[in-house]
Structure formats: structure tokens, C-alpha cells
């Protein structure tokens with residue numbers, strides 16, 4: 216299994232770089248992950264609203280929320296999400312939050 | 322004291338109708354009273370909507386009366402649903418009636434929400450911006466395509482989940498055929514714009530479908546997240562600032578659950594779909610609520626075939642529940658879709674929660690070819706309408722085709 220090192224600690228990731236084990240993640244890793252995947256840093260309070268939501272939804276439901284669900288579950292609009300996590304907010308926010316790739320819809 | 326139980330079914334579309342008919346056959350009326358509610362009396366054969374824009378089906382050929390599809394002894398109510406009180410086991414209708422239940426079946430499908438995308442229903446709606454996902458849109462688009470001879474047709478899926486995720490691709494293939502037949506294909510550009518990272522959600526099928534798009538000269542734009550549809554300036558504007566010009570935009574609007582779900586505390590999730598056990602089809606909301614079809618939040622396609630395969634498992638499990646027995650049957654996520662590829666051909670894909678669509682034949686080695694264009698598959702798709710009205714809705718079984726996905730006759734799964 217591939218590994219990566221963030222904040223001095225080695226973590227297990229899948230081929231695309233998503234965390235395999237969200238409990239290996241720490242807050243200190245988030246800015247480093249963000250830099251690696253082109254997410255604007257420093258991470259703002261608004262970005263943290265999303266990161267915290269990604270993790271709580273993951274631990275609650277077993278998968279990270281989609282873009283539409285993020286905007287329904289928080290006051291962060293889809294537009295703002297694309298500013299905070301440009302290109303693919305659901306994937307990038309999951310990456311920074313250290314959770315596995317959200318299960319898309321079929 | 323009577324031991325008659327009360328079942329209320331919300332929605333008399335594909336899932337509600339087939340479940341009502343199957344349960345009516347299983348239970349005598351003095352054991353189970355069945356009430357079913359729908360907001361209108363027009364049962365649309367939705368797969369037929371794909372053909373309407375191209376003049377290959379007329380609206381009156383694909384619509385029948387809802388109550389006529391229901392067996393005797395099923396009480397039909399025509400009203401919009403206002404709300405469900407899951408604590409009190411009671412449904413309130415917009416006409417003021419209330420229906421109390423012992424068991425509830427939610428079968429209200431998915432709702433189109435074009436108004437959720439900025440600009441979509443503004444200027445240009447039904448003039449340059451259309452959807453074929455409902456009868457009104459499909460009919461308006463037919464008139465538009467009829468007079469259209471040159472320009473840029475853009476097909477855009479706004480976001481998942483949508484009903485029948487292959488239908489927009491089929492639309493692109495049929496558009497290629499339609500304009501070729503009309504002799505104007507060289508003057509029409511067709512572009513398929515999707516938020517996904519490929520043509521389709523499943524990698525193996527996605528590869529096959531992408532190469533079909535290429536063969537037919539249809540351009541593919543991936544990972545495009547539409548933020549705004551400007552029907553006047555005729556462009557799609559992405560959240561990342563990218564723009565795509567069009568003459569006709571054929572959009573698949575956002576989908577959510579039925580409107581009354583928002584009015585019913587504890588029933589649905591943020592999008593209005595009902596949290597449902599993948600295997601048993603019992604809701605995760607309350608044990609006496611079951612869910613069938615597009616209304617469920619299952620990780621399966623929102624498709625009539627899925628609804629059909631769910632039907633058998635659902636009815637067995639509801640029977641167990643009503644008899645106070647353990648719930649044992651489980652659904653495997655089986656989906657089976659004919660994909661029209663134009664020029665009287667179609668391909669067929671078959672998959673479930675665990676298994677990707679693969680090549681081979683369905684339902685066994687001498688069956689229909691999978692993941693490969695053929696005329697037989699096209700005929701299969703055409704014949705399906707008759708089966709829908711006369712087999713699927715009345716709840717008749719088809720010999721040799723059970724709910725579980727068959728593996729016999731299939732090529733070994735390609736890892737993906």
C-alpha cells in the first residue's frame with residue numbers, strides 16, 4: 216500500500232492519494248496536504264468549516280458528502296466551495312480532511 | 322376485533338404500482354387494506370421520453386391512466402401528499418384527507434429541480450434550454466429539433482444522482498443518428514458535458530461509451546460543474562469559470578426527493594431521499610417504513626430495472642414484516658440497462674453493488690450480448706414497453722429472470 220508523509224508522520228493512502236485510515240490524520244497535516252493538491256493556503260476558517268464537516272459526515276455515514284450535500288449541510292454555498300477547493304471540492308476537501316474518496320453516485 | 326392491517330403506498334409510478342399489485346395477490350383484502358396515493362393520473366413510461374424529441378415516440382403512446390394499472394381491491398387516492406408524521410404513523414394529503422397506516426411504502430421517486438441551477442428556468446427556458454426528462458420538455462424539444470439544421474447542441478448533466486444515468490448518453494447517440502438522417506450532421510456539433518471524470522460512472526462501461534462518443538464525432542467535456550445556465554447569451558458557465566457556448570442546451574436538471582419529504586420531520590436526508598438499508602429495503606428511519614425505487618438513497622442506479630428487481634425482495638420482506646417474522650431477503654443492487662446507440666442498435670449493461678458491467682451475454686451464454694452494440698439489444702429496448710405495462714407493473718415474473726444478477730454467461734470481470 217502506498218504511503219505519504221505529512222507533518223512528519225507516514226500515513227497509508229490509496230493510488231489516488233486518499234487516506235485509507237482517517238484516524239491517522241491530524242489537523243497539522245491539513246495545510247501540507249492542501250499545498251500538495253493545489254488547495255489555497257493558509258486554510259481559512261471557512262475551509263475549516265468544510266473540513267470539519269467532511270470528517271463528521273464520514274464518521275457518521277461512512278462516506279464523505281457530495282458537493283450538493285455540503286452546501287445543504289452548511290452555510291457554504293457551492294460557489295464558495297469552488298473558491299475554497301477549486302476544481303473538485305468534494306474530492307479535494309476529502310483529501311485535505313484525510314478521509315477516503317467519497318462514494319460517488321451511480 | 323379485525324386483524325386487517327393497513328398499508329399506505331406513496332406514489333403510483335413504477336415501484337408503487339408493481340408493489341401494490343404484487344402485495345394484492347399475496348394478501349386477501351380482509352388481511353390487508355392497500356391505499357395508494359399519487360398527485361396525477363398520468364402514468365408515463367419514462368424510458369419512452371428519450372424517443373419523443375426525435376419523433377420516434379408520441380406522447381400519447383407512452384402515457385396511460387395510473388388507476389387502470391392497479392389490480393382490483395387497491396384504493397387509489399388522487400392528491401398531492403402534504404406530509405408524513407412518522408411518529409403517529411399517519412399521512413396527510415393536500416386534499417385534507419389523512420391515512421393512518423401500519424406499514425408505509427415510500428415510492429415517490431425523484432423530482433426534477435431545474436430551479437436549483439442559476440438561470441436555468443430564466444430567459445431561454447424551453448426556447449434554447451430544454452430537458453427531455455419530463456413530457457413537457459421532451460415535446461418542446463421535439464418541435465425545436467424539427468426546425469434545427471445547424472449549430473451546437475450541448476447535452477449537460479448538472480450533477481448526480483439522476484434517473485437512468487445512461488439516458489443522456491443515449492440522447493447524444495440518437496441525436497447523431499437523427500441529424501445524420503436529416504442530412505445535416507456536418508453542420509451540427511454535438512458536445513456531451515458531464516461533471517464526472519469520464520462518460521459514465523462505471524470504469525469498464527465508461528471506456529466503451531467514450532470510444533463510441535469518439536466514433537460518432539461527439540465531443541466529451543468532463544469535470545464540468547455547471548454553476549449557471551444563461552439561455553439568453555446561450556452559454557453554460559462552470560463554477561471554475563469555464564464557459565461553453567450552445568445553440569440548444571439539453572440539460573438534465575438536479576434531482577431531489579419528493580417535495581413532501583422536507584415537510585416530514587425525520588423521513589429524508591438533505592436531498593429528500595430516504596435512508597434505506599441496501600439489502601432489505603427497509604428504511605433506516607423506522608421499521609414500519611419501506612422504500613422502493615428512486616426515492617431510496619441506495620448506492621444503485623435510479624432506474625426502472627433496479628425498481629423492478631427490488632420489487633420481489635421488497636414484497637417478500639414486507640410480507641415477513643406484516644406477519645411478524647424476521648426479514649430475510651436481500652437485494653444485490655442489480656441493474657440492467659439497454660443503451661440506445663443509434664442506427665437501430667443498442668448495447669446492454671448488467672451490474673450490481675459489487676460487480677462492474679462486463680462483456681458476455683445476458684441472462685446466460687445464449688442471451689443478449691453485453692457491452693456490445695447489436696440490433697437484438699435495440700429490439701429488446703423497444704419490446705420493453707409492452708413488458709412494462711403487461712408484465713412488470715401487474716407483477717408477473719419473467720421465466721429465467723430473477724432479481725439477483727446472473728454471473729453465468731459473463732466474461733470474467735475486468736478489474737477497474
Ligand SMILES: Cc1cc2nc3c(=O)[nH]c(=O)nc-3n(C[C@H](O)[C@H](O)[C@H](O)COP(=O)(O)OP(=O)(O)OC[C@H]3O[C@@H](n4cnc5c(N)ncnc54)[C@H](O)[C@@H]3O)c2cc1C
Nearest residue numbers: 332334335336360367368401402429430614615624625626
Ligand atoms: C428520460 C428517462 C429515461 C429513462 N430510461 C430508463 C431506461 O431505459 N431503463 C430504466 O430502467 N429506467 C429508465 N428510467 C428511469 C425509470 O423511469 C425510473 O427509475 C423509475 O420509473 C422509478 O420508479 P419509481 O417508482 O421510483 O418512481 P416514479 O415511477 O417516477 O413514480 C413516482 C411517483 O410518485 C408521485 N409523486 C411524487 N411526489 C408526489 C407527491 N408529493 N404527492 C403525490 N405523488 C407524488 C409521482 O407523481 C410519480 O407517479 C428513465 C427515466 C427517464 C426520466
